[in-house]
Amino acid sequence: MEKTDAIASLSALAHDARIDVFRLLVNAGPEGVTAGQLAERLSIRPNTLSNNLNILSGAGLVRSLREGRSVRYFANIDAMRGLLAFLMEDCCGGRPELCQPFLDRITCAPTAPTDMEPDQ
Amino acid sequence: MEKTDAIASLSALAHDARIDVFRLLVNAGPEGVTAGQLAERLSIRPNTLSNNLNILSGAGLVRSLREGRSVRYFANIDAMRGLLAFLMEDCCGGRPELCQPFLDRITCAPTAPTDMEPDQ
DNA sequence: CCATTAATTCGAATATACATGAATTATGGA
DNA sequence: TCCATAATTCATGTATATTCGAATTAATGG
Numbered sequence: 001m002e003k004t005d006a007i008a009s010l011s012a013l014a015h016d017a018r019i020d021v022f023r024l025l026v027n028a029g030p031e032g033v034t035a036g037q038l039a040e041r042l043s044i045r046p047n048t049l050s051n052n053l054n055i056l057s058g059a060g061l062v063r064s065l066r067e068g069r070s071v072r073y074f075a076n077i078d079a080m081r082g083l084l085a086f087l088m089e090d091c092c093g094g095r096p097e098l099c100q101p102f103l104d105r106i107t108c109a110p111t112a113p114t115d116m117e118p119d120q
Numbered sequence: 121m122e123k124t125d126a127i128a129s130l131s132a133l134a135h136d137a138r139i140d141v142f143r144l145l146v147n148a149g150p151e152g153v154t155a156g157q158l159a160e161r162l163s164i165r166p167n168t169l170s171n172n173l174n175i176l177s178g179a180g181l182v183r184s185l186r187e188g189r190s191v192r193y194f195a196n197i198d199a200m201r202g203l204l205a206f207l208m209e210d211c212c213g214g215r216p217e218l219c220q221p222f223l224d225r226i227t228c229a230p231t232a233p234t235d236m237e238p239d240q
Numbered sequence: 241c242c243a244t245t246a247a248t249t250c251g252a253a254t255a256t257a258c259a260t261g262a263a264t265t266a267t268g269g270a
Numbered sequence: 271t272c273c274a275t276a277a278t279t280c281a282t283g284t285a286t287a288t289t290c291g292a293a294t295t296a297a298t299g300g
Contacts, residue, residue, distance in 0.1 A: 003136075003139060003140075006139060007134050007135070007136065007139060010130050010131075010133045010134035010139070011130075011131075011134040011287095013130045013134075013207070014127050014130035014131040014134050015127070015287095015288090016123075016127065019123060019126060019127060019130070019207075020123075022207070023207065023209065026207065026208060026209075026210075026211050026212070026219075027209075027210050027211065027212070027213055028213060029211070029212035029213045029215065029218055029219075030212070030218065031213075034246090034247095035246075035247060035248090036245090036246060036247080039247095045289085045290075045291095046246080046247065046248080047247085047248070047249080047250095047289090047290075047291085047292095048288085048289060048290075049247090050247060050248050050249080051248085051249090051288085051289085052288095053247095053248095054248085054249095066247095066296090066297090068246090068297065068298075069244095069245060069246045069247080069296075069297050069298065070245095070246060070247080070297095071246080071247065071248095077211075077219050077222045078222060080204075080207065080208070080222075081222045081223070081225060081226060084200075084204055084226055085226060085227070087133070087139075087142070087143065087146065087200065088146060088200070088226070088227075088228055089143065089146075089147075089228075090146075090147050090228070091146050091147065091149070091197075091228030092146070092147070092149035092150070092228065093147055093148060093149045093151075095149065096227065096228030098149055098150065099146075099149075099197050099228050100227065100228055102197050102198060102200075102201045103201070103226050103227065103228065104224075105201060106201060106204055106205060106208070106223050106226060107205070107208075107216065107220065107223065108208055108209075108210070108211035108212065108216030108219050108220055108223065131257095135257095135258090154276090155276075155277060155278090156275090156276060156277080159277095165259080165260075166276080166277065166278080167259085167260075167261085167262095167277085167278070167279080167280095168258085168259060168260075169277090170277060170278050170279080171258085171259085171278085171279090173277095173278095174278085174279095186266090186267090188267065188268070188276090189266075189267045189268065189275060189276045189277080190267095190275095190276060190277080191276080191277065191278095
């Protein structure tokens with residue numbers, strides 16, 4: 001993955017509505033969700049949603065298939081994996097054993113408690 | 121992790137200079153890098169870098185310690201893990217076996233080839 | 241062919257993020 | 271105390287992103 005692709009993905013997700021769309025699609029899994037269903041469930045105007053789906057799609061984070069009058073959207077999990085791989089590339093100066101334990105704890109299951117806040 | 125924290129982290133990383141800073145710190149590992157070294161290695165003006173470090177720090181992605189006249193910065197790997205956990209929460213509608221194989225392939229080692237481009 | 245539904249595109253007004261130069265704070269040494 | 275170095279803060283002009291209403295394209299059924 002190129003840096004420019006990574007920034008496109010991160011920018012796409014760094015948005016109040018788009019992160020909801022992506023997470024909803026992640027939750028929906030391989031069955032996907034139509035644009036109309038997304039607009040209704042998330043209370044987003046169709047044209048605004050369309051713009052945001054375009055941005056997610058351009059970043060490769062979602063895919064879509066036309067289905068009659070509707071368009072069905074799907075999360076692209078592999079794109080997420082590529083993004084994280086880029087961010088963590090050559091982690092810990094060639095001593096991956098230092099951070100691999102963190103990565104191994106990533107799971108789809110309900111989140112374990114995390115320590116996000118800086119202490120200064 | 122709250123949605124607002126996730127957006128702060130994604131916004132922080134979605135920037136040409138800040139993603140370089142974060143990746144350099146990830147690569148540096150527990151030894152960290154001083155602000156001055158970051159500015160020199162990445163050719164960023166000190167005041168611009170300081171602003172960007174503030175943004176990364178506010179998002180919890182980096183931490184810092186004063187060291188004499190310098191300030192040493194470190195990547196917060198656990199924050200990255202929390203971010204990904206949030207994005208992947210309740211993946212595949214409660215059937216994590218569908219996406220866990222992707223997550224298990226995340227590694228610090230040199231990146232495996234990925235398929236980022238949408239095919240439409 | 242016309243009407244309806246689904247989704248997208250377009251143009252414009254507004255808000256936000258960004259880099260920069262100048263000024264400021266903090267630390268250490270002479 | 272004075273000076274130099276390291277880093278940060280501040281004010282500002284510019285560029286970019288976001289949303290919205292209106293118009294447009296696509297598919298289906300009568």
